[in-house]
Amino acid sequence: MQKKTKTPFSREVLTQFLQVSPFHLWLDLQFGEITDEGLEIIMPWRPEIVSIPEPRQVVHGGILASLIDLAGLYAVMSQGGQPSGTAYVHVDYHRQATSGPFVAVSKVLKIGNTLSTAETSILGPDNTLLASGRGGYPRATDKFY
Amino acid sequence: MQKKTKTPFSREVLTQFLQVSPFHLWLDLQFGEITDEGLEIIMPWRPEIVSIPEPRQVVHGGILASLIDLAGLYAVMSQGGQPSGTAYVHVDYHRQATSGPFVAVSKVLKIGNTLSTAETSILGPDNTLLASGRGGYPRATDKFY
Amino acid sequence: MQKKTKTPFSREVLTQFLQVSPFHLWLDLQFGEITDEGLEIIMPWRPEIVSIPEPRQVVHGGILASLIDLAGLYAVMSQGGQPSGTAYVHVDYHRQATSGPFVAVSKVLKIGNTLSTAETSILGPDNTLLASGRGGYPRATDKFY
Amino acid sequence: MQKKTKTPFSREVLTQFLQVSPFHLWLDLQFGEITDEGLEIIMPWRPEIVSIPEPRQVVHGGILASLIDLAGLYAVMSQGGQPSGTAYVHVDYHRQATSGPFVAVSKVLKIGNTLSTAETSILGPDNTLLASGRGGYPRATDKFY
Known part of the structure; x- marks a missing residue:
């Protein structure tokens, strides 16, 4: 599908x-499954990631954005891309994240000469879709900045 | 400009x-200036926010995404919006963030009946634009999820 | 998966x-397959959608963004959502679109009380992924603007 | 501000x-003002750009996305960037666009070695903010795809 x-x-x-x-x-963080399309990253709960503490604890959106950003970058690396960092990320929040662990399932959309892209879903303990998004990762051999 | x-x-x-x-x-975090368009949030450096430790320390993109997400939400609150959380966020990374403190300058684009939007720039110590982006914040009186 | x-x-x-x-x-436009997750929309080539005419004709990104926007909206409608319009759209361009017809394959991510989301891929004649993205669609019963 | x-x-x-x-x-399309930060592009009304015809005509979001995409690209060109096309675009819709002409006001955020970025606002006849967004434009000297 994508060029290695x-x-x-x-x-x-x-x-x-x-x-x-x-x-x-x-x-x-730790890796879950690594396939020929992408990979999974698993993140446990920890108290400092909470945004809203009451009536029930909800994880901060920035933490989920971080997971989507980094899972996409490692997915690109797992498929032969050589990202130097992240150029952009887009995140949609679907449901409140109230208990962990969280699994980021990331799939490469394209390994490109300038920019690679990956899309990532964040699932809760019962496989509920909590957030999803995508990022673009410039190639390391380019002088990105 | 926007409806209160x-x-x-x-x-x-x-x-x-x-x-x-x-x-x-x-x-x-702490607030900087609060104006009739939005507000500033100031974040100091701390060692755990580092993504790349060498050859020089670079802040993780997810931390900057968190700042853009939350600064936009508070900007909406500062202009009469009543956000229940974040629906989506988009972040562009412009330059590596290698020293703090960081200032998130957030401006409301629209206070809406369903969704409010704000755009935010992250500036480094010398006012360099490090990252920028925007978020959408659903109104709290709606049952978002 | 999503609430109807x-x-x-x-x-x-x-x-x-x-x-x-x-x-x-x-x-x-015309509809292709409609499933219990989303739907397909098919768009033929026409000369006015060209952005770059030489050395070979390439479709304008705005046309592909239009397809991603509208296919997501109809996918939401096909799954019981009642969108009033589009709140936001994000599009990634993966490859130049040089021949049609184009198929937009759209899948609902979430039917929400305030906002529904869908992701859409644009495929070329040989099923190559040309562009992909996602949109958020506010519920029609809300006064969005 | 940005490197030429x-x-x-x-x-x-x-x-x-x-x-x-x-x-x-x-x-x-035609150009309006061209400054040292970006430029304006003016688009008149035409009947085929309508999405919703009743009770009053509303312009299709894809048309506004097209304007945001292309205005950002020309803004980058006006500031010394050499974009080969568009890598991604994000658009927020703020209000229904019910009469023209429309002015896209685009400002460069960064001229980069790999990717340049610009943000664009679409204003209606009375300077109302109808939509806004941003795009990323890879450098032409790179083999983007």
Whole structure:
């Protein structure tokens, strides 16, 4: 479906990259399934991610946006893309996220020469669609900024 | 420019709302200027918000997306809107964010009956535009979900 | 998956709605498959939709954005939503669209009380993904503006 | 504010580019003011752009999305960017567009090495904000697709 620009990164290498980021470590992320279309990232609950504390705790939209952003980037890396970062992200919020863990399911739309794109869904414990969105990731060999 | 749906919230009330959220407290946010178009929110650096640690530390895009999301929501509240949360957010990343503090400057585009919109720019210490974007905020009196 | 808010519109009723719009008639749209998740809309080539005429004709991105916008709206209608119009649309362009017909495949993400969302892919004659995106559609019973 | 990558195109050259596109000719576009931040594009009413014909005629969102897409691209060209096309566009619809002419006011956010961005507002005859949005435009020297 999409053009592979180089050998995709392995789970081990992806995990090393993921754990280089202090924010990713703080979010306590780990990979779920990695397929030939994309991958899953699992995030547990933690008290600091709450936006609205009452009447029931709801996760902040920015945390879900972070997951959609980063899951798309790793999905691109898992399919042979070499992203240097994120150019843009769009997120739709569908339902309040009131309990974890959360699974980000990300699928590559296109591995491009300049920009790769991926779409990501955030599912709650019962597979409910909580949020979904997409991001664009410029190629690392380009001088993006 | 935009229709006011009720008396806008004061700085004191906005600050109370802002500090209800554990994620906002973790981000250590505070309001800057509040005008008749929107407002500013200031966020300091903290080590856990880093995405790329080397060769120089870069803030994670999800943190900037969080700021754009929440600054727009408070901008809507400051102009008489009554948002129940965020329906969607779009973020463009312009430059790497390598030092703080960060100022989110948010301006209301429209206070609507169903949905209000605001656009937000994230500026670095030297007023460089780091990221910008926009969000849509459904009215609290609606049953959004 | 999504909550049905009322009996979905039939193909006949959807077709009547589609053909009320002068712009839709100009685009010469017709429905393809209608499923329990969404629907397809087919658009032929016409000379006025060209953006770049040489070295080979490429369809204007605004035409593909129009298709993504309207296909999502009709997908929402096909699943029991009652959209009053479009609140927002996001479009990613993946490949140049150089020959038709084009098929917009649209799937509802959520039928909501305030806002429904749908995602749409535009496929070329050989099923190549040309563009994709998503839109949000406020409920008709709300006074959106 | 933004880095100039080469001498910006003049109004004459921009007009030549604009009129190469059959879709732009169909929309009957012309430039308004061109400043050192961006430019304006003016579009008249025409019957085929209508989405909803009754009780009063409303312009199709796809037409406004087209304007936001193309005005941003020409704004980038007017500031020294060399876009090859559009990578993505995001549009918010604020009010129904019921009479023309329409003015798209577009301002460059960033001229980038890989991607340039611009934001655009669509104003009605009385300067009412009808829609607004932003687009990302890859550099022509890159092989985008």
